[in-house]
Amino acid sequence: MAKIADGATKNVVLVHGGFVDGSGWEDVYKILKSDGYNVSVVQNPTISLRGDVAATRAVLDAQDEPAVLVGHSYGGVVITEAGNHPNVDILVYITAFAPDAGESVGTLIANPPPGAPVPPILPPVDGFLMLDKSRFAESFAGDVTPEKAEFMANSQVPWGLDALNGAISSPAWKTKPSWYLVVTGDKMIPLPAQQFMSQRAGSTVIEVGGSHAIYVSQPQAVADIIEKAATRNSKAEKQTS
Numbered sequence: 001m002a003k004i005a006d007g008a009t010k011n012v013v014l015v016h017g018g019f020v021d022g023s024g025w026e027d028v029y030k031i032l033k034s035d036g037y038n039v040s041v042v043q044n045p046t047i048s049l050r051g052d053v054a055a056t057r058a059v060l061d062a063q064d065e066p067a068v069l070v071g072h073s074y075g076g077v078v079i080t081e082a083g084n085h086p087n088v089d090i091l092v093y094i095t096a097f098a099p100d101a102g103e104s105v106g107t108l109i110a111n112p113p114p115g116a117p118v119p120p121i122l123p124p125v126d127g128f129l130m131l132d133k134s135r136f137a138e139s140f141a142g143d144v145t146p147e148k149a150e151f152m153a154n155s156q157v158p159w160g161l162d163a164l165n166g167a168i169s170s171p172a173w174k175t176k177p178s179w180y181l182v183v184t185g186d187k188m189i190p191l192p193a194q195q196f197m198s199q200r201a202g203s204t205v206i207e208v209g210g211s212h213a214i215y216v217s218q219p220q221a222v223a224d225i226i227e228k229a230a231t232r233n234s235k236a237e238k239q240t241s
Contacts, residue, residue: 004036009089009230011038011063015056015082017073017096018046018105018159019131019140020152027219028226035227040067042078046159049077049104049166056082063087068230071096072215073188074105074163083172091176092229094215094222095183098197099168106165108193117187128158139187142211143218152213173201179229180205181214181222188212204232 004010012032014025022041032039042059044052056078060067066089071079076096083091097105112118120132120139131140136153144152180198182205184191189212198205206228208214208221215222 005231009066009068010036011040011065011067012226012230013040013042013056013059013063013067013069015042015052015069015071015075015078016044017071017075018129018163019156021155021157024152024213024216028215028222031219031223032226035223037227037230038065044075044078046074046157046163048160048162049081050162052078052163052166053082057085060085060087068092068226070094070226073097073212074159077105077166077168080168080171080173083176084170088172088176090229091173091178092226093178093180093198093201093203094225095181095186095189095194095212097189098171098173098178098180098201098203100171100200101169102167104165104167105163107167108197112190113192116190116192119188124161127161129161129164130156130158140211141213141216142185142187144211144213144216148216149213152216171201173203177229177232178203179225179232181225182207183210183212183214185209186212186214204229 022043042056069079069088070092072094076093120135133153137149141149180203182194
């Protein structure tokens with residue numbers, strides 16, 4: 001078990017993205033817990049951004065101390081808005097969207113560069129989106145075991161158009177420090193987009209190879225950046241920097 005540094009932020013709140021639920025964080029959760037962190041997992045309804053921000057804020061309200069707020073994929077949009085909560089010390093983006101004011105996932109993916117991978121999102125049905133199951137593994141979970149990828153494809157959570165198109169009012173990354181895990185093999189959020197958003201936010205960047213489902217396939221890499229962020233944002237380092 002790694003010892004938490006004196007003054008480090010000990011609470012961590014994990015926010016999932018679209019098409020999945022919070023259970024995908026289980027291995028990251030276990031690593032952080034074994035290292036002594038207090039970890040909470042938000043279960044976003046993924047019907048609307050407003051609803052997901054409310055769900056996240058409810059978990060943040062329950063924190064007894066400031067927290068590291070972590071978002072994967074669309075969860076990055078959620079933490080960008082919910083991160084303005086006073087109980088948030090630092091933001092961590094895991095190959096995630098980090099929108100500016102007025103932006104949404106919908107606006108950020110509207111004009112992909114030539115040659116960029118296009119996520120196999122099916123046409124909306126009753127206001128909800130799903131990924132093509134036959135292409136889920138290659139686009140979302142390329143480095144996850146075939147059995148796990150198949151399960152993820154068949155247990156998808158419908159993603160609401162109101163979540164896709166929910167726009168940010170005040171980006172928390174403009175006032176709070178952030179870290180960003182850039183995943184070079186991501187076929188859902190192209191590498192140039194990750195690099196652009198992380199640079200714009202002024203994030204501390206760590207780069208790894210892997211798929212969009214990096215939090216499932218490489219939980220240690222994800223836990224590592226969260227723990228580094230928690231330690232670097234410690235009060236002790238703030239006082240001595």
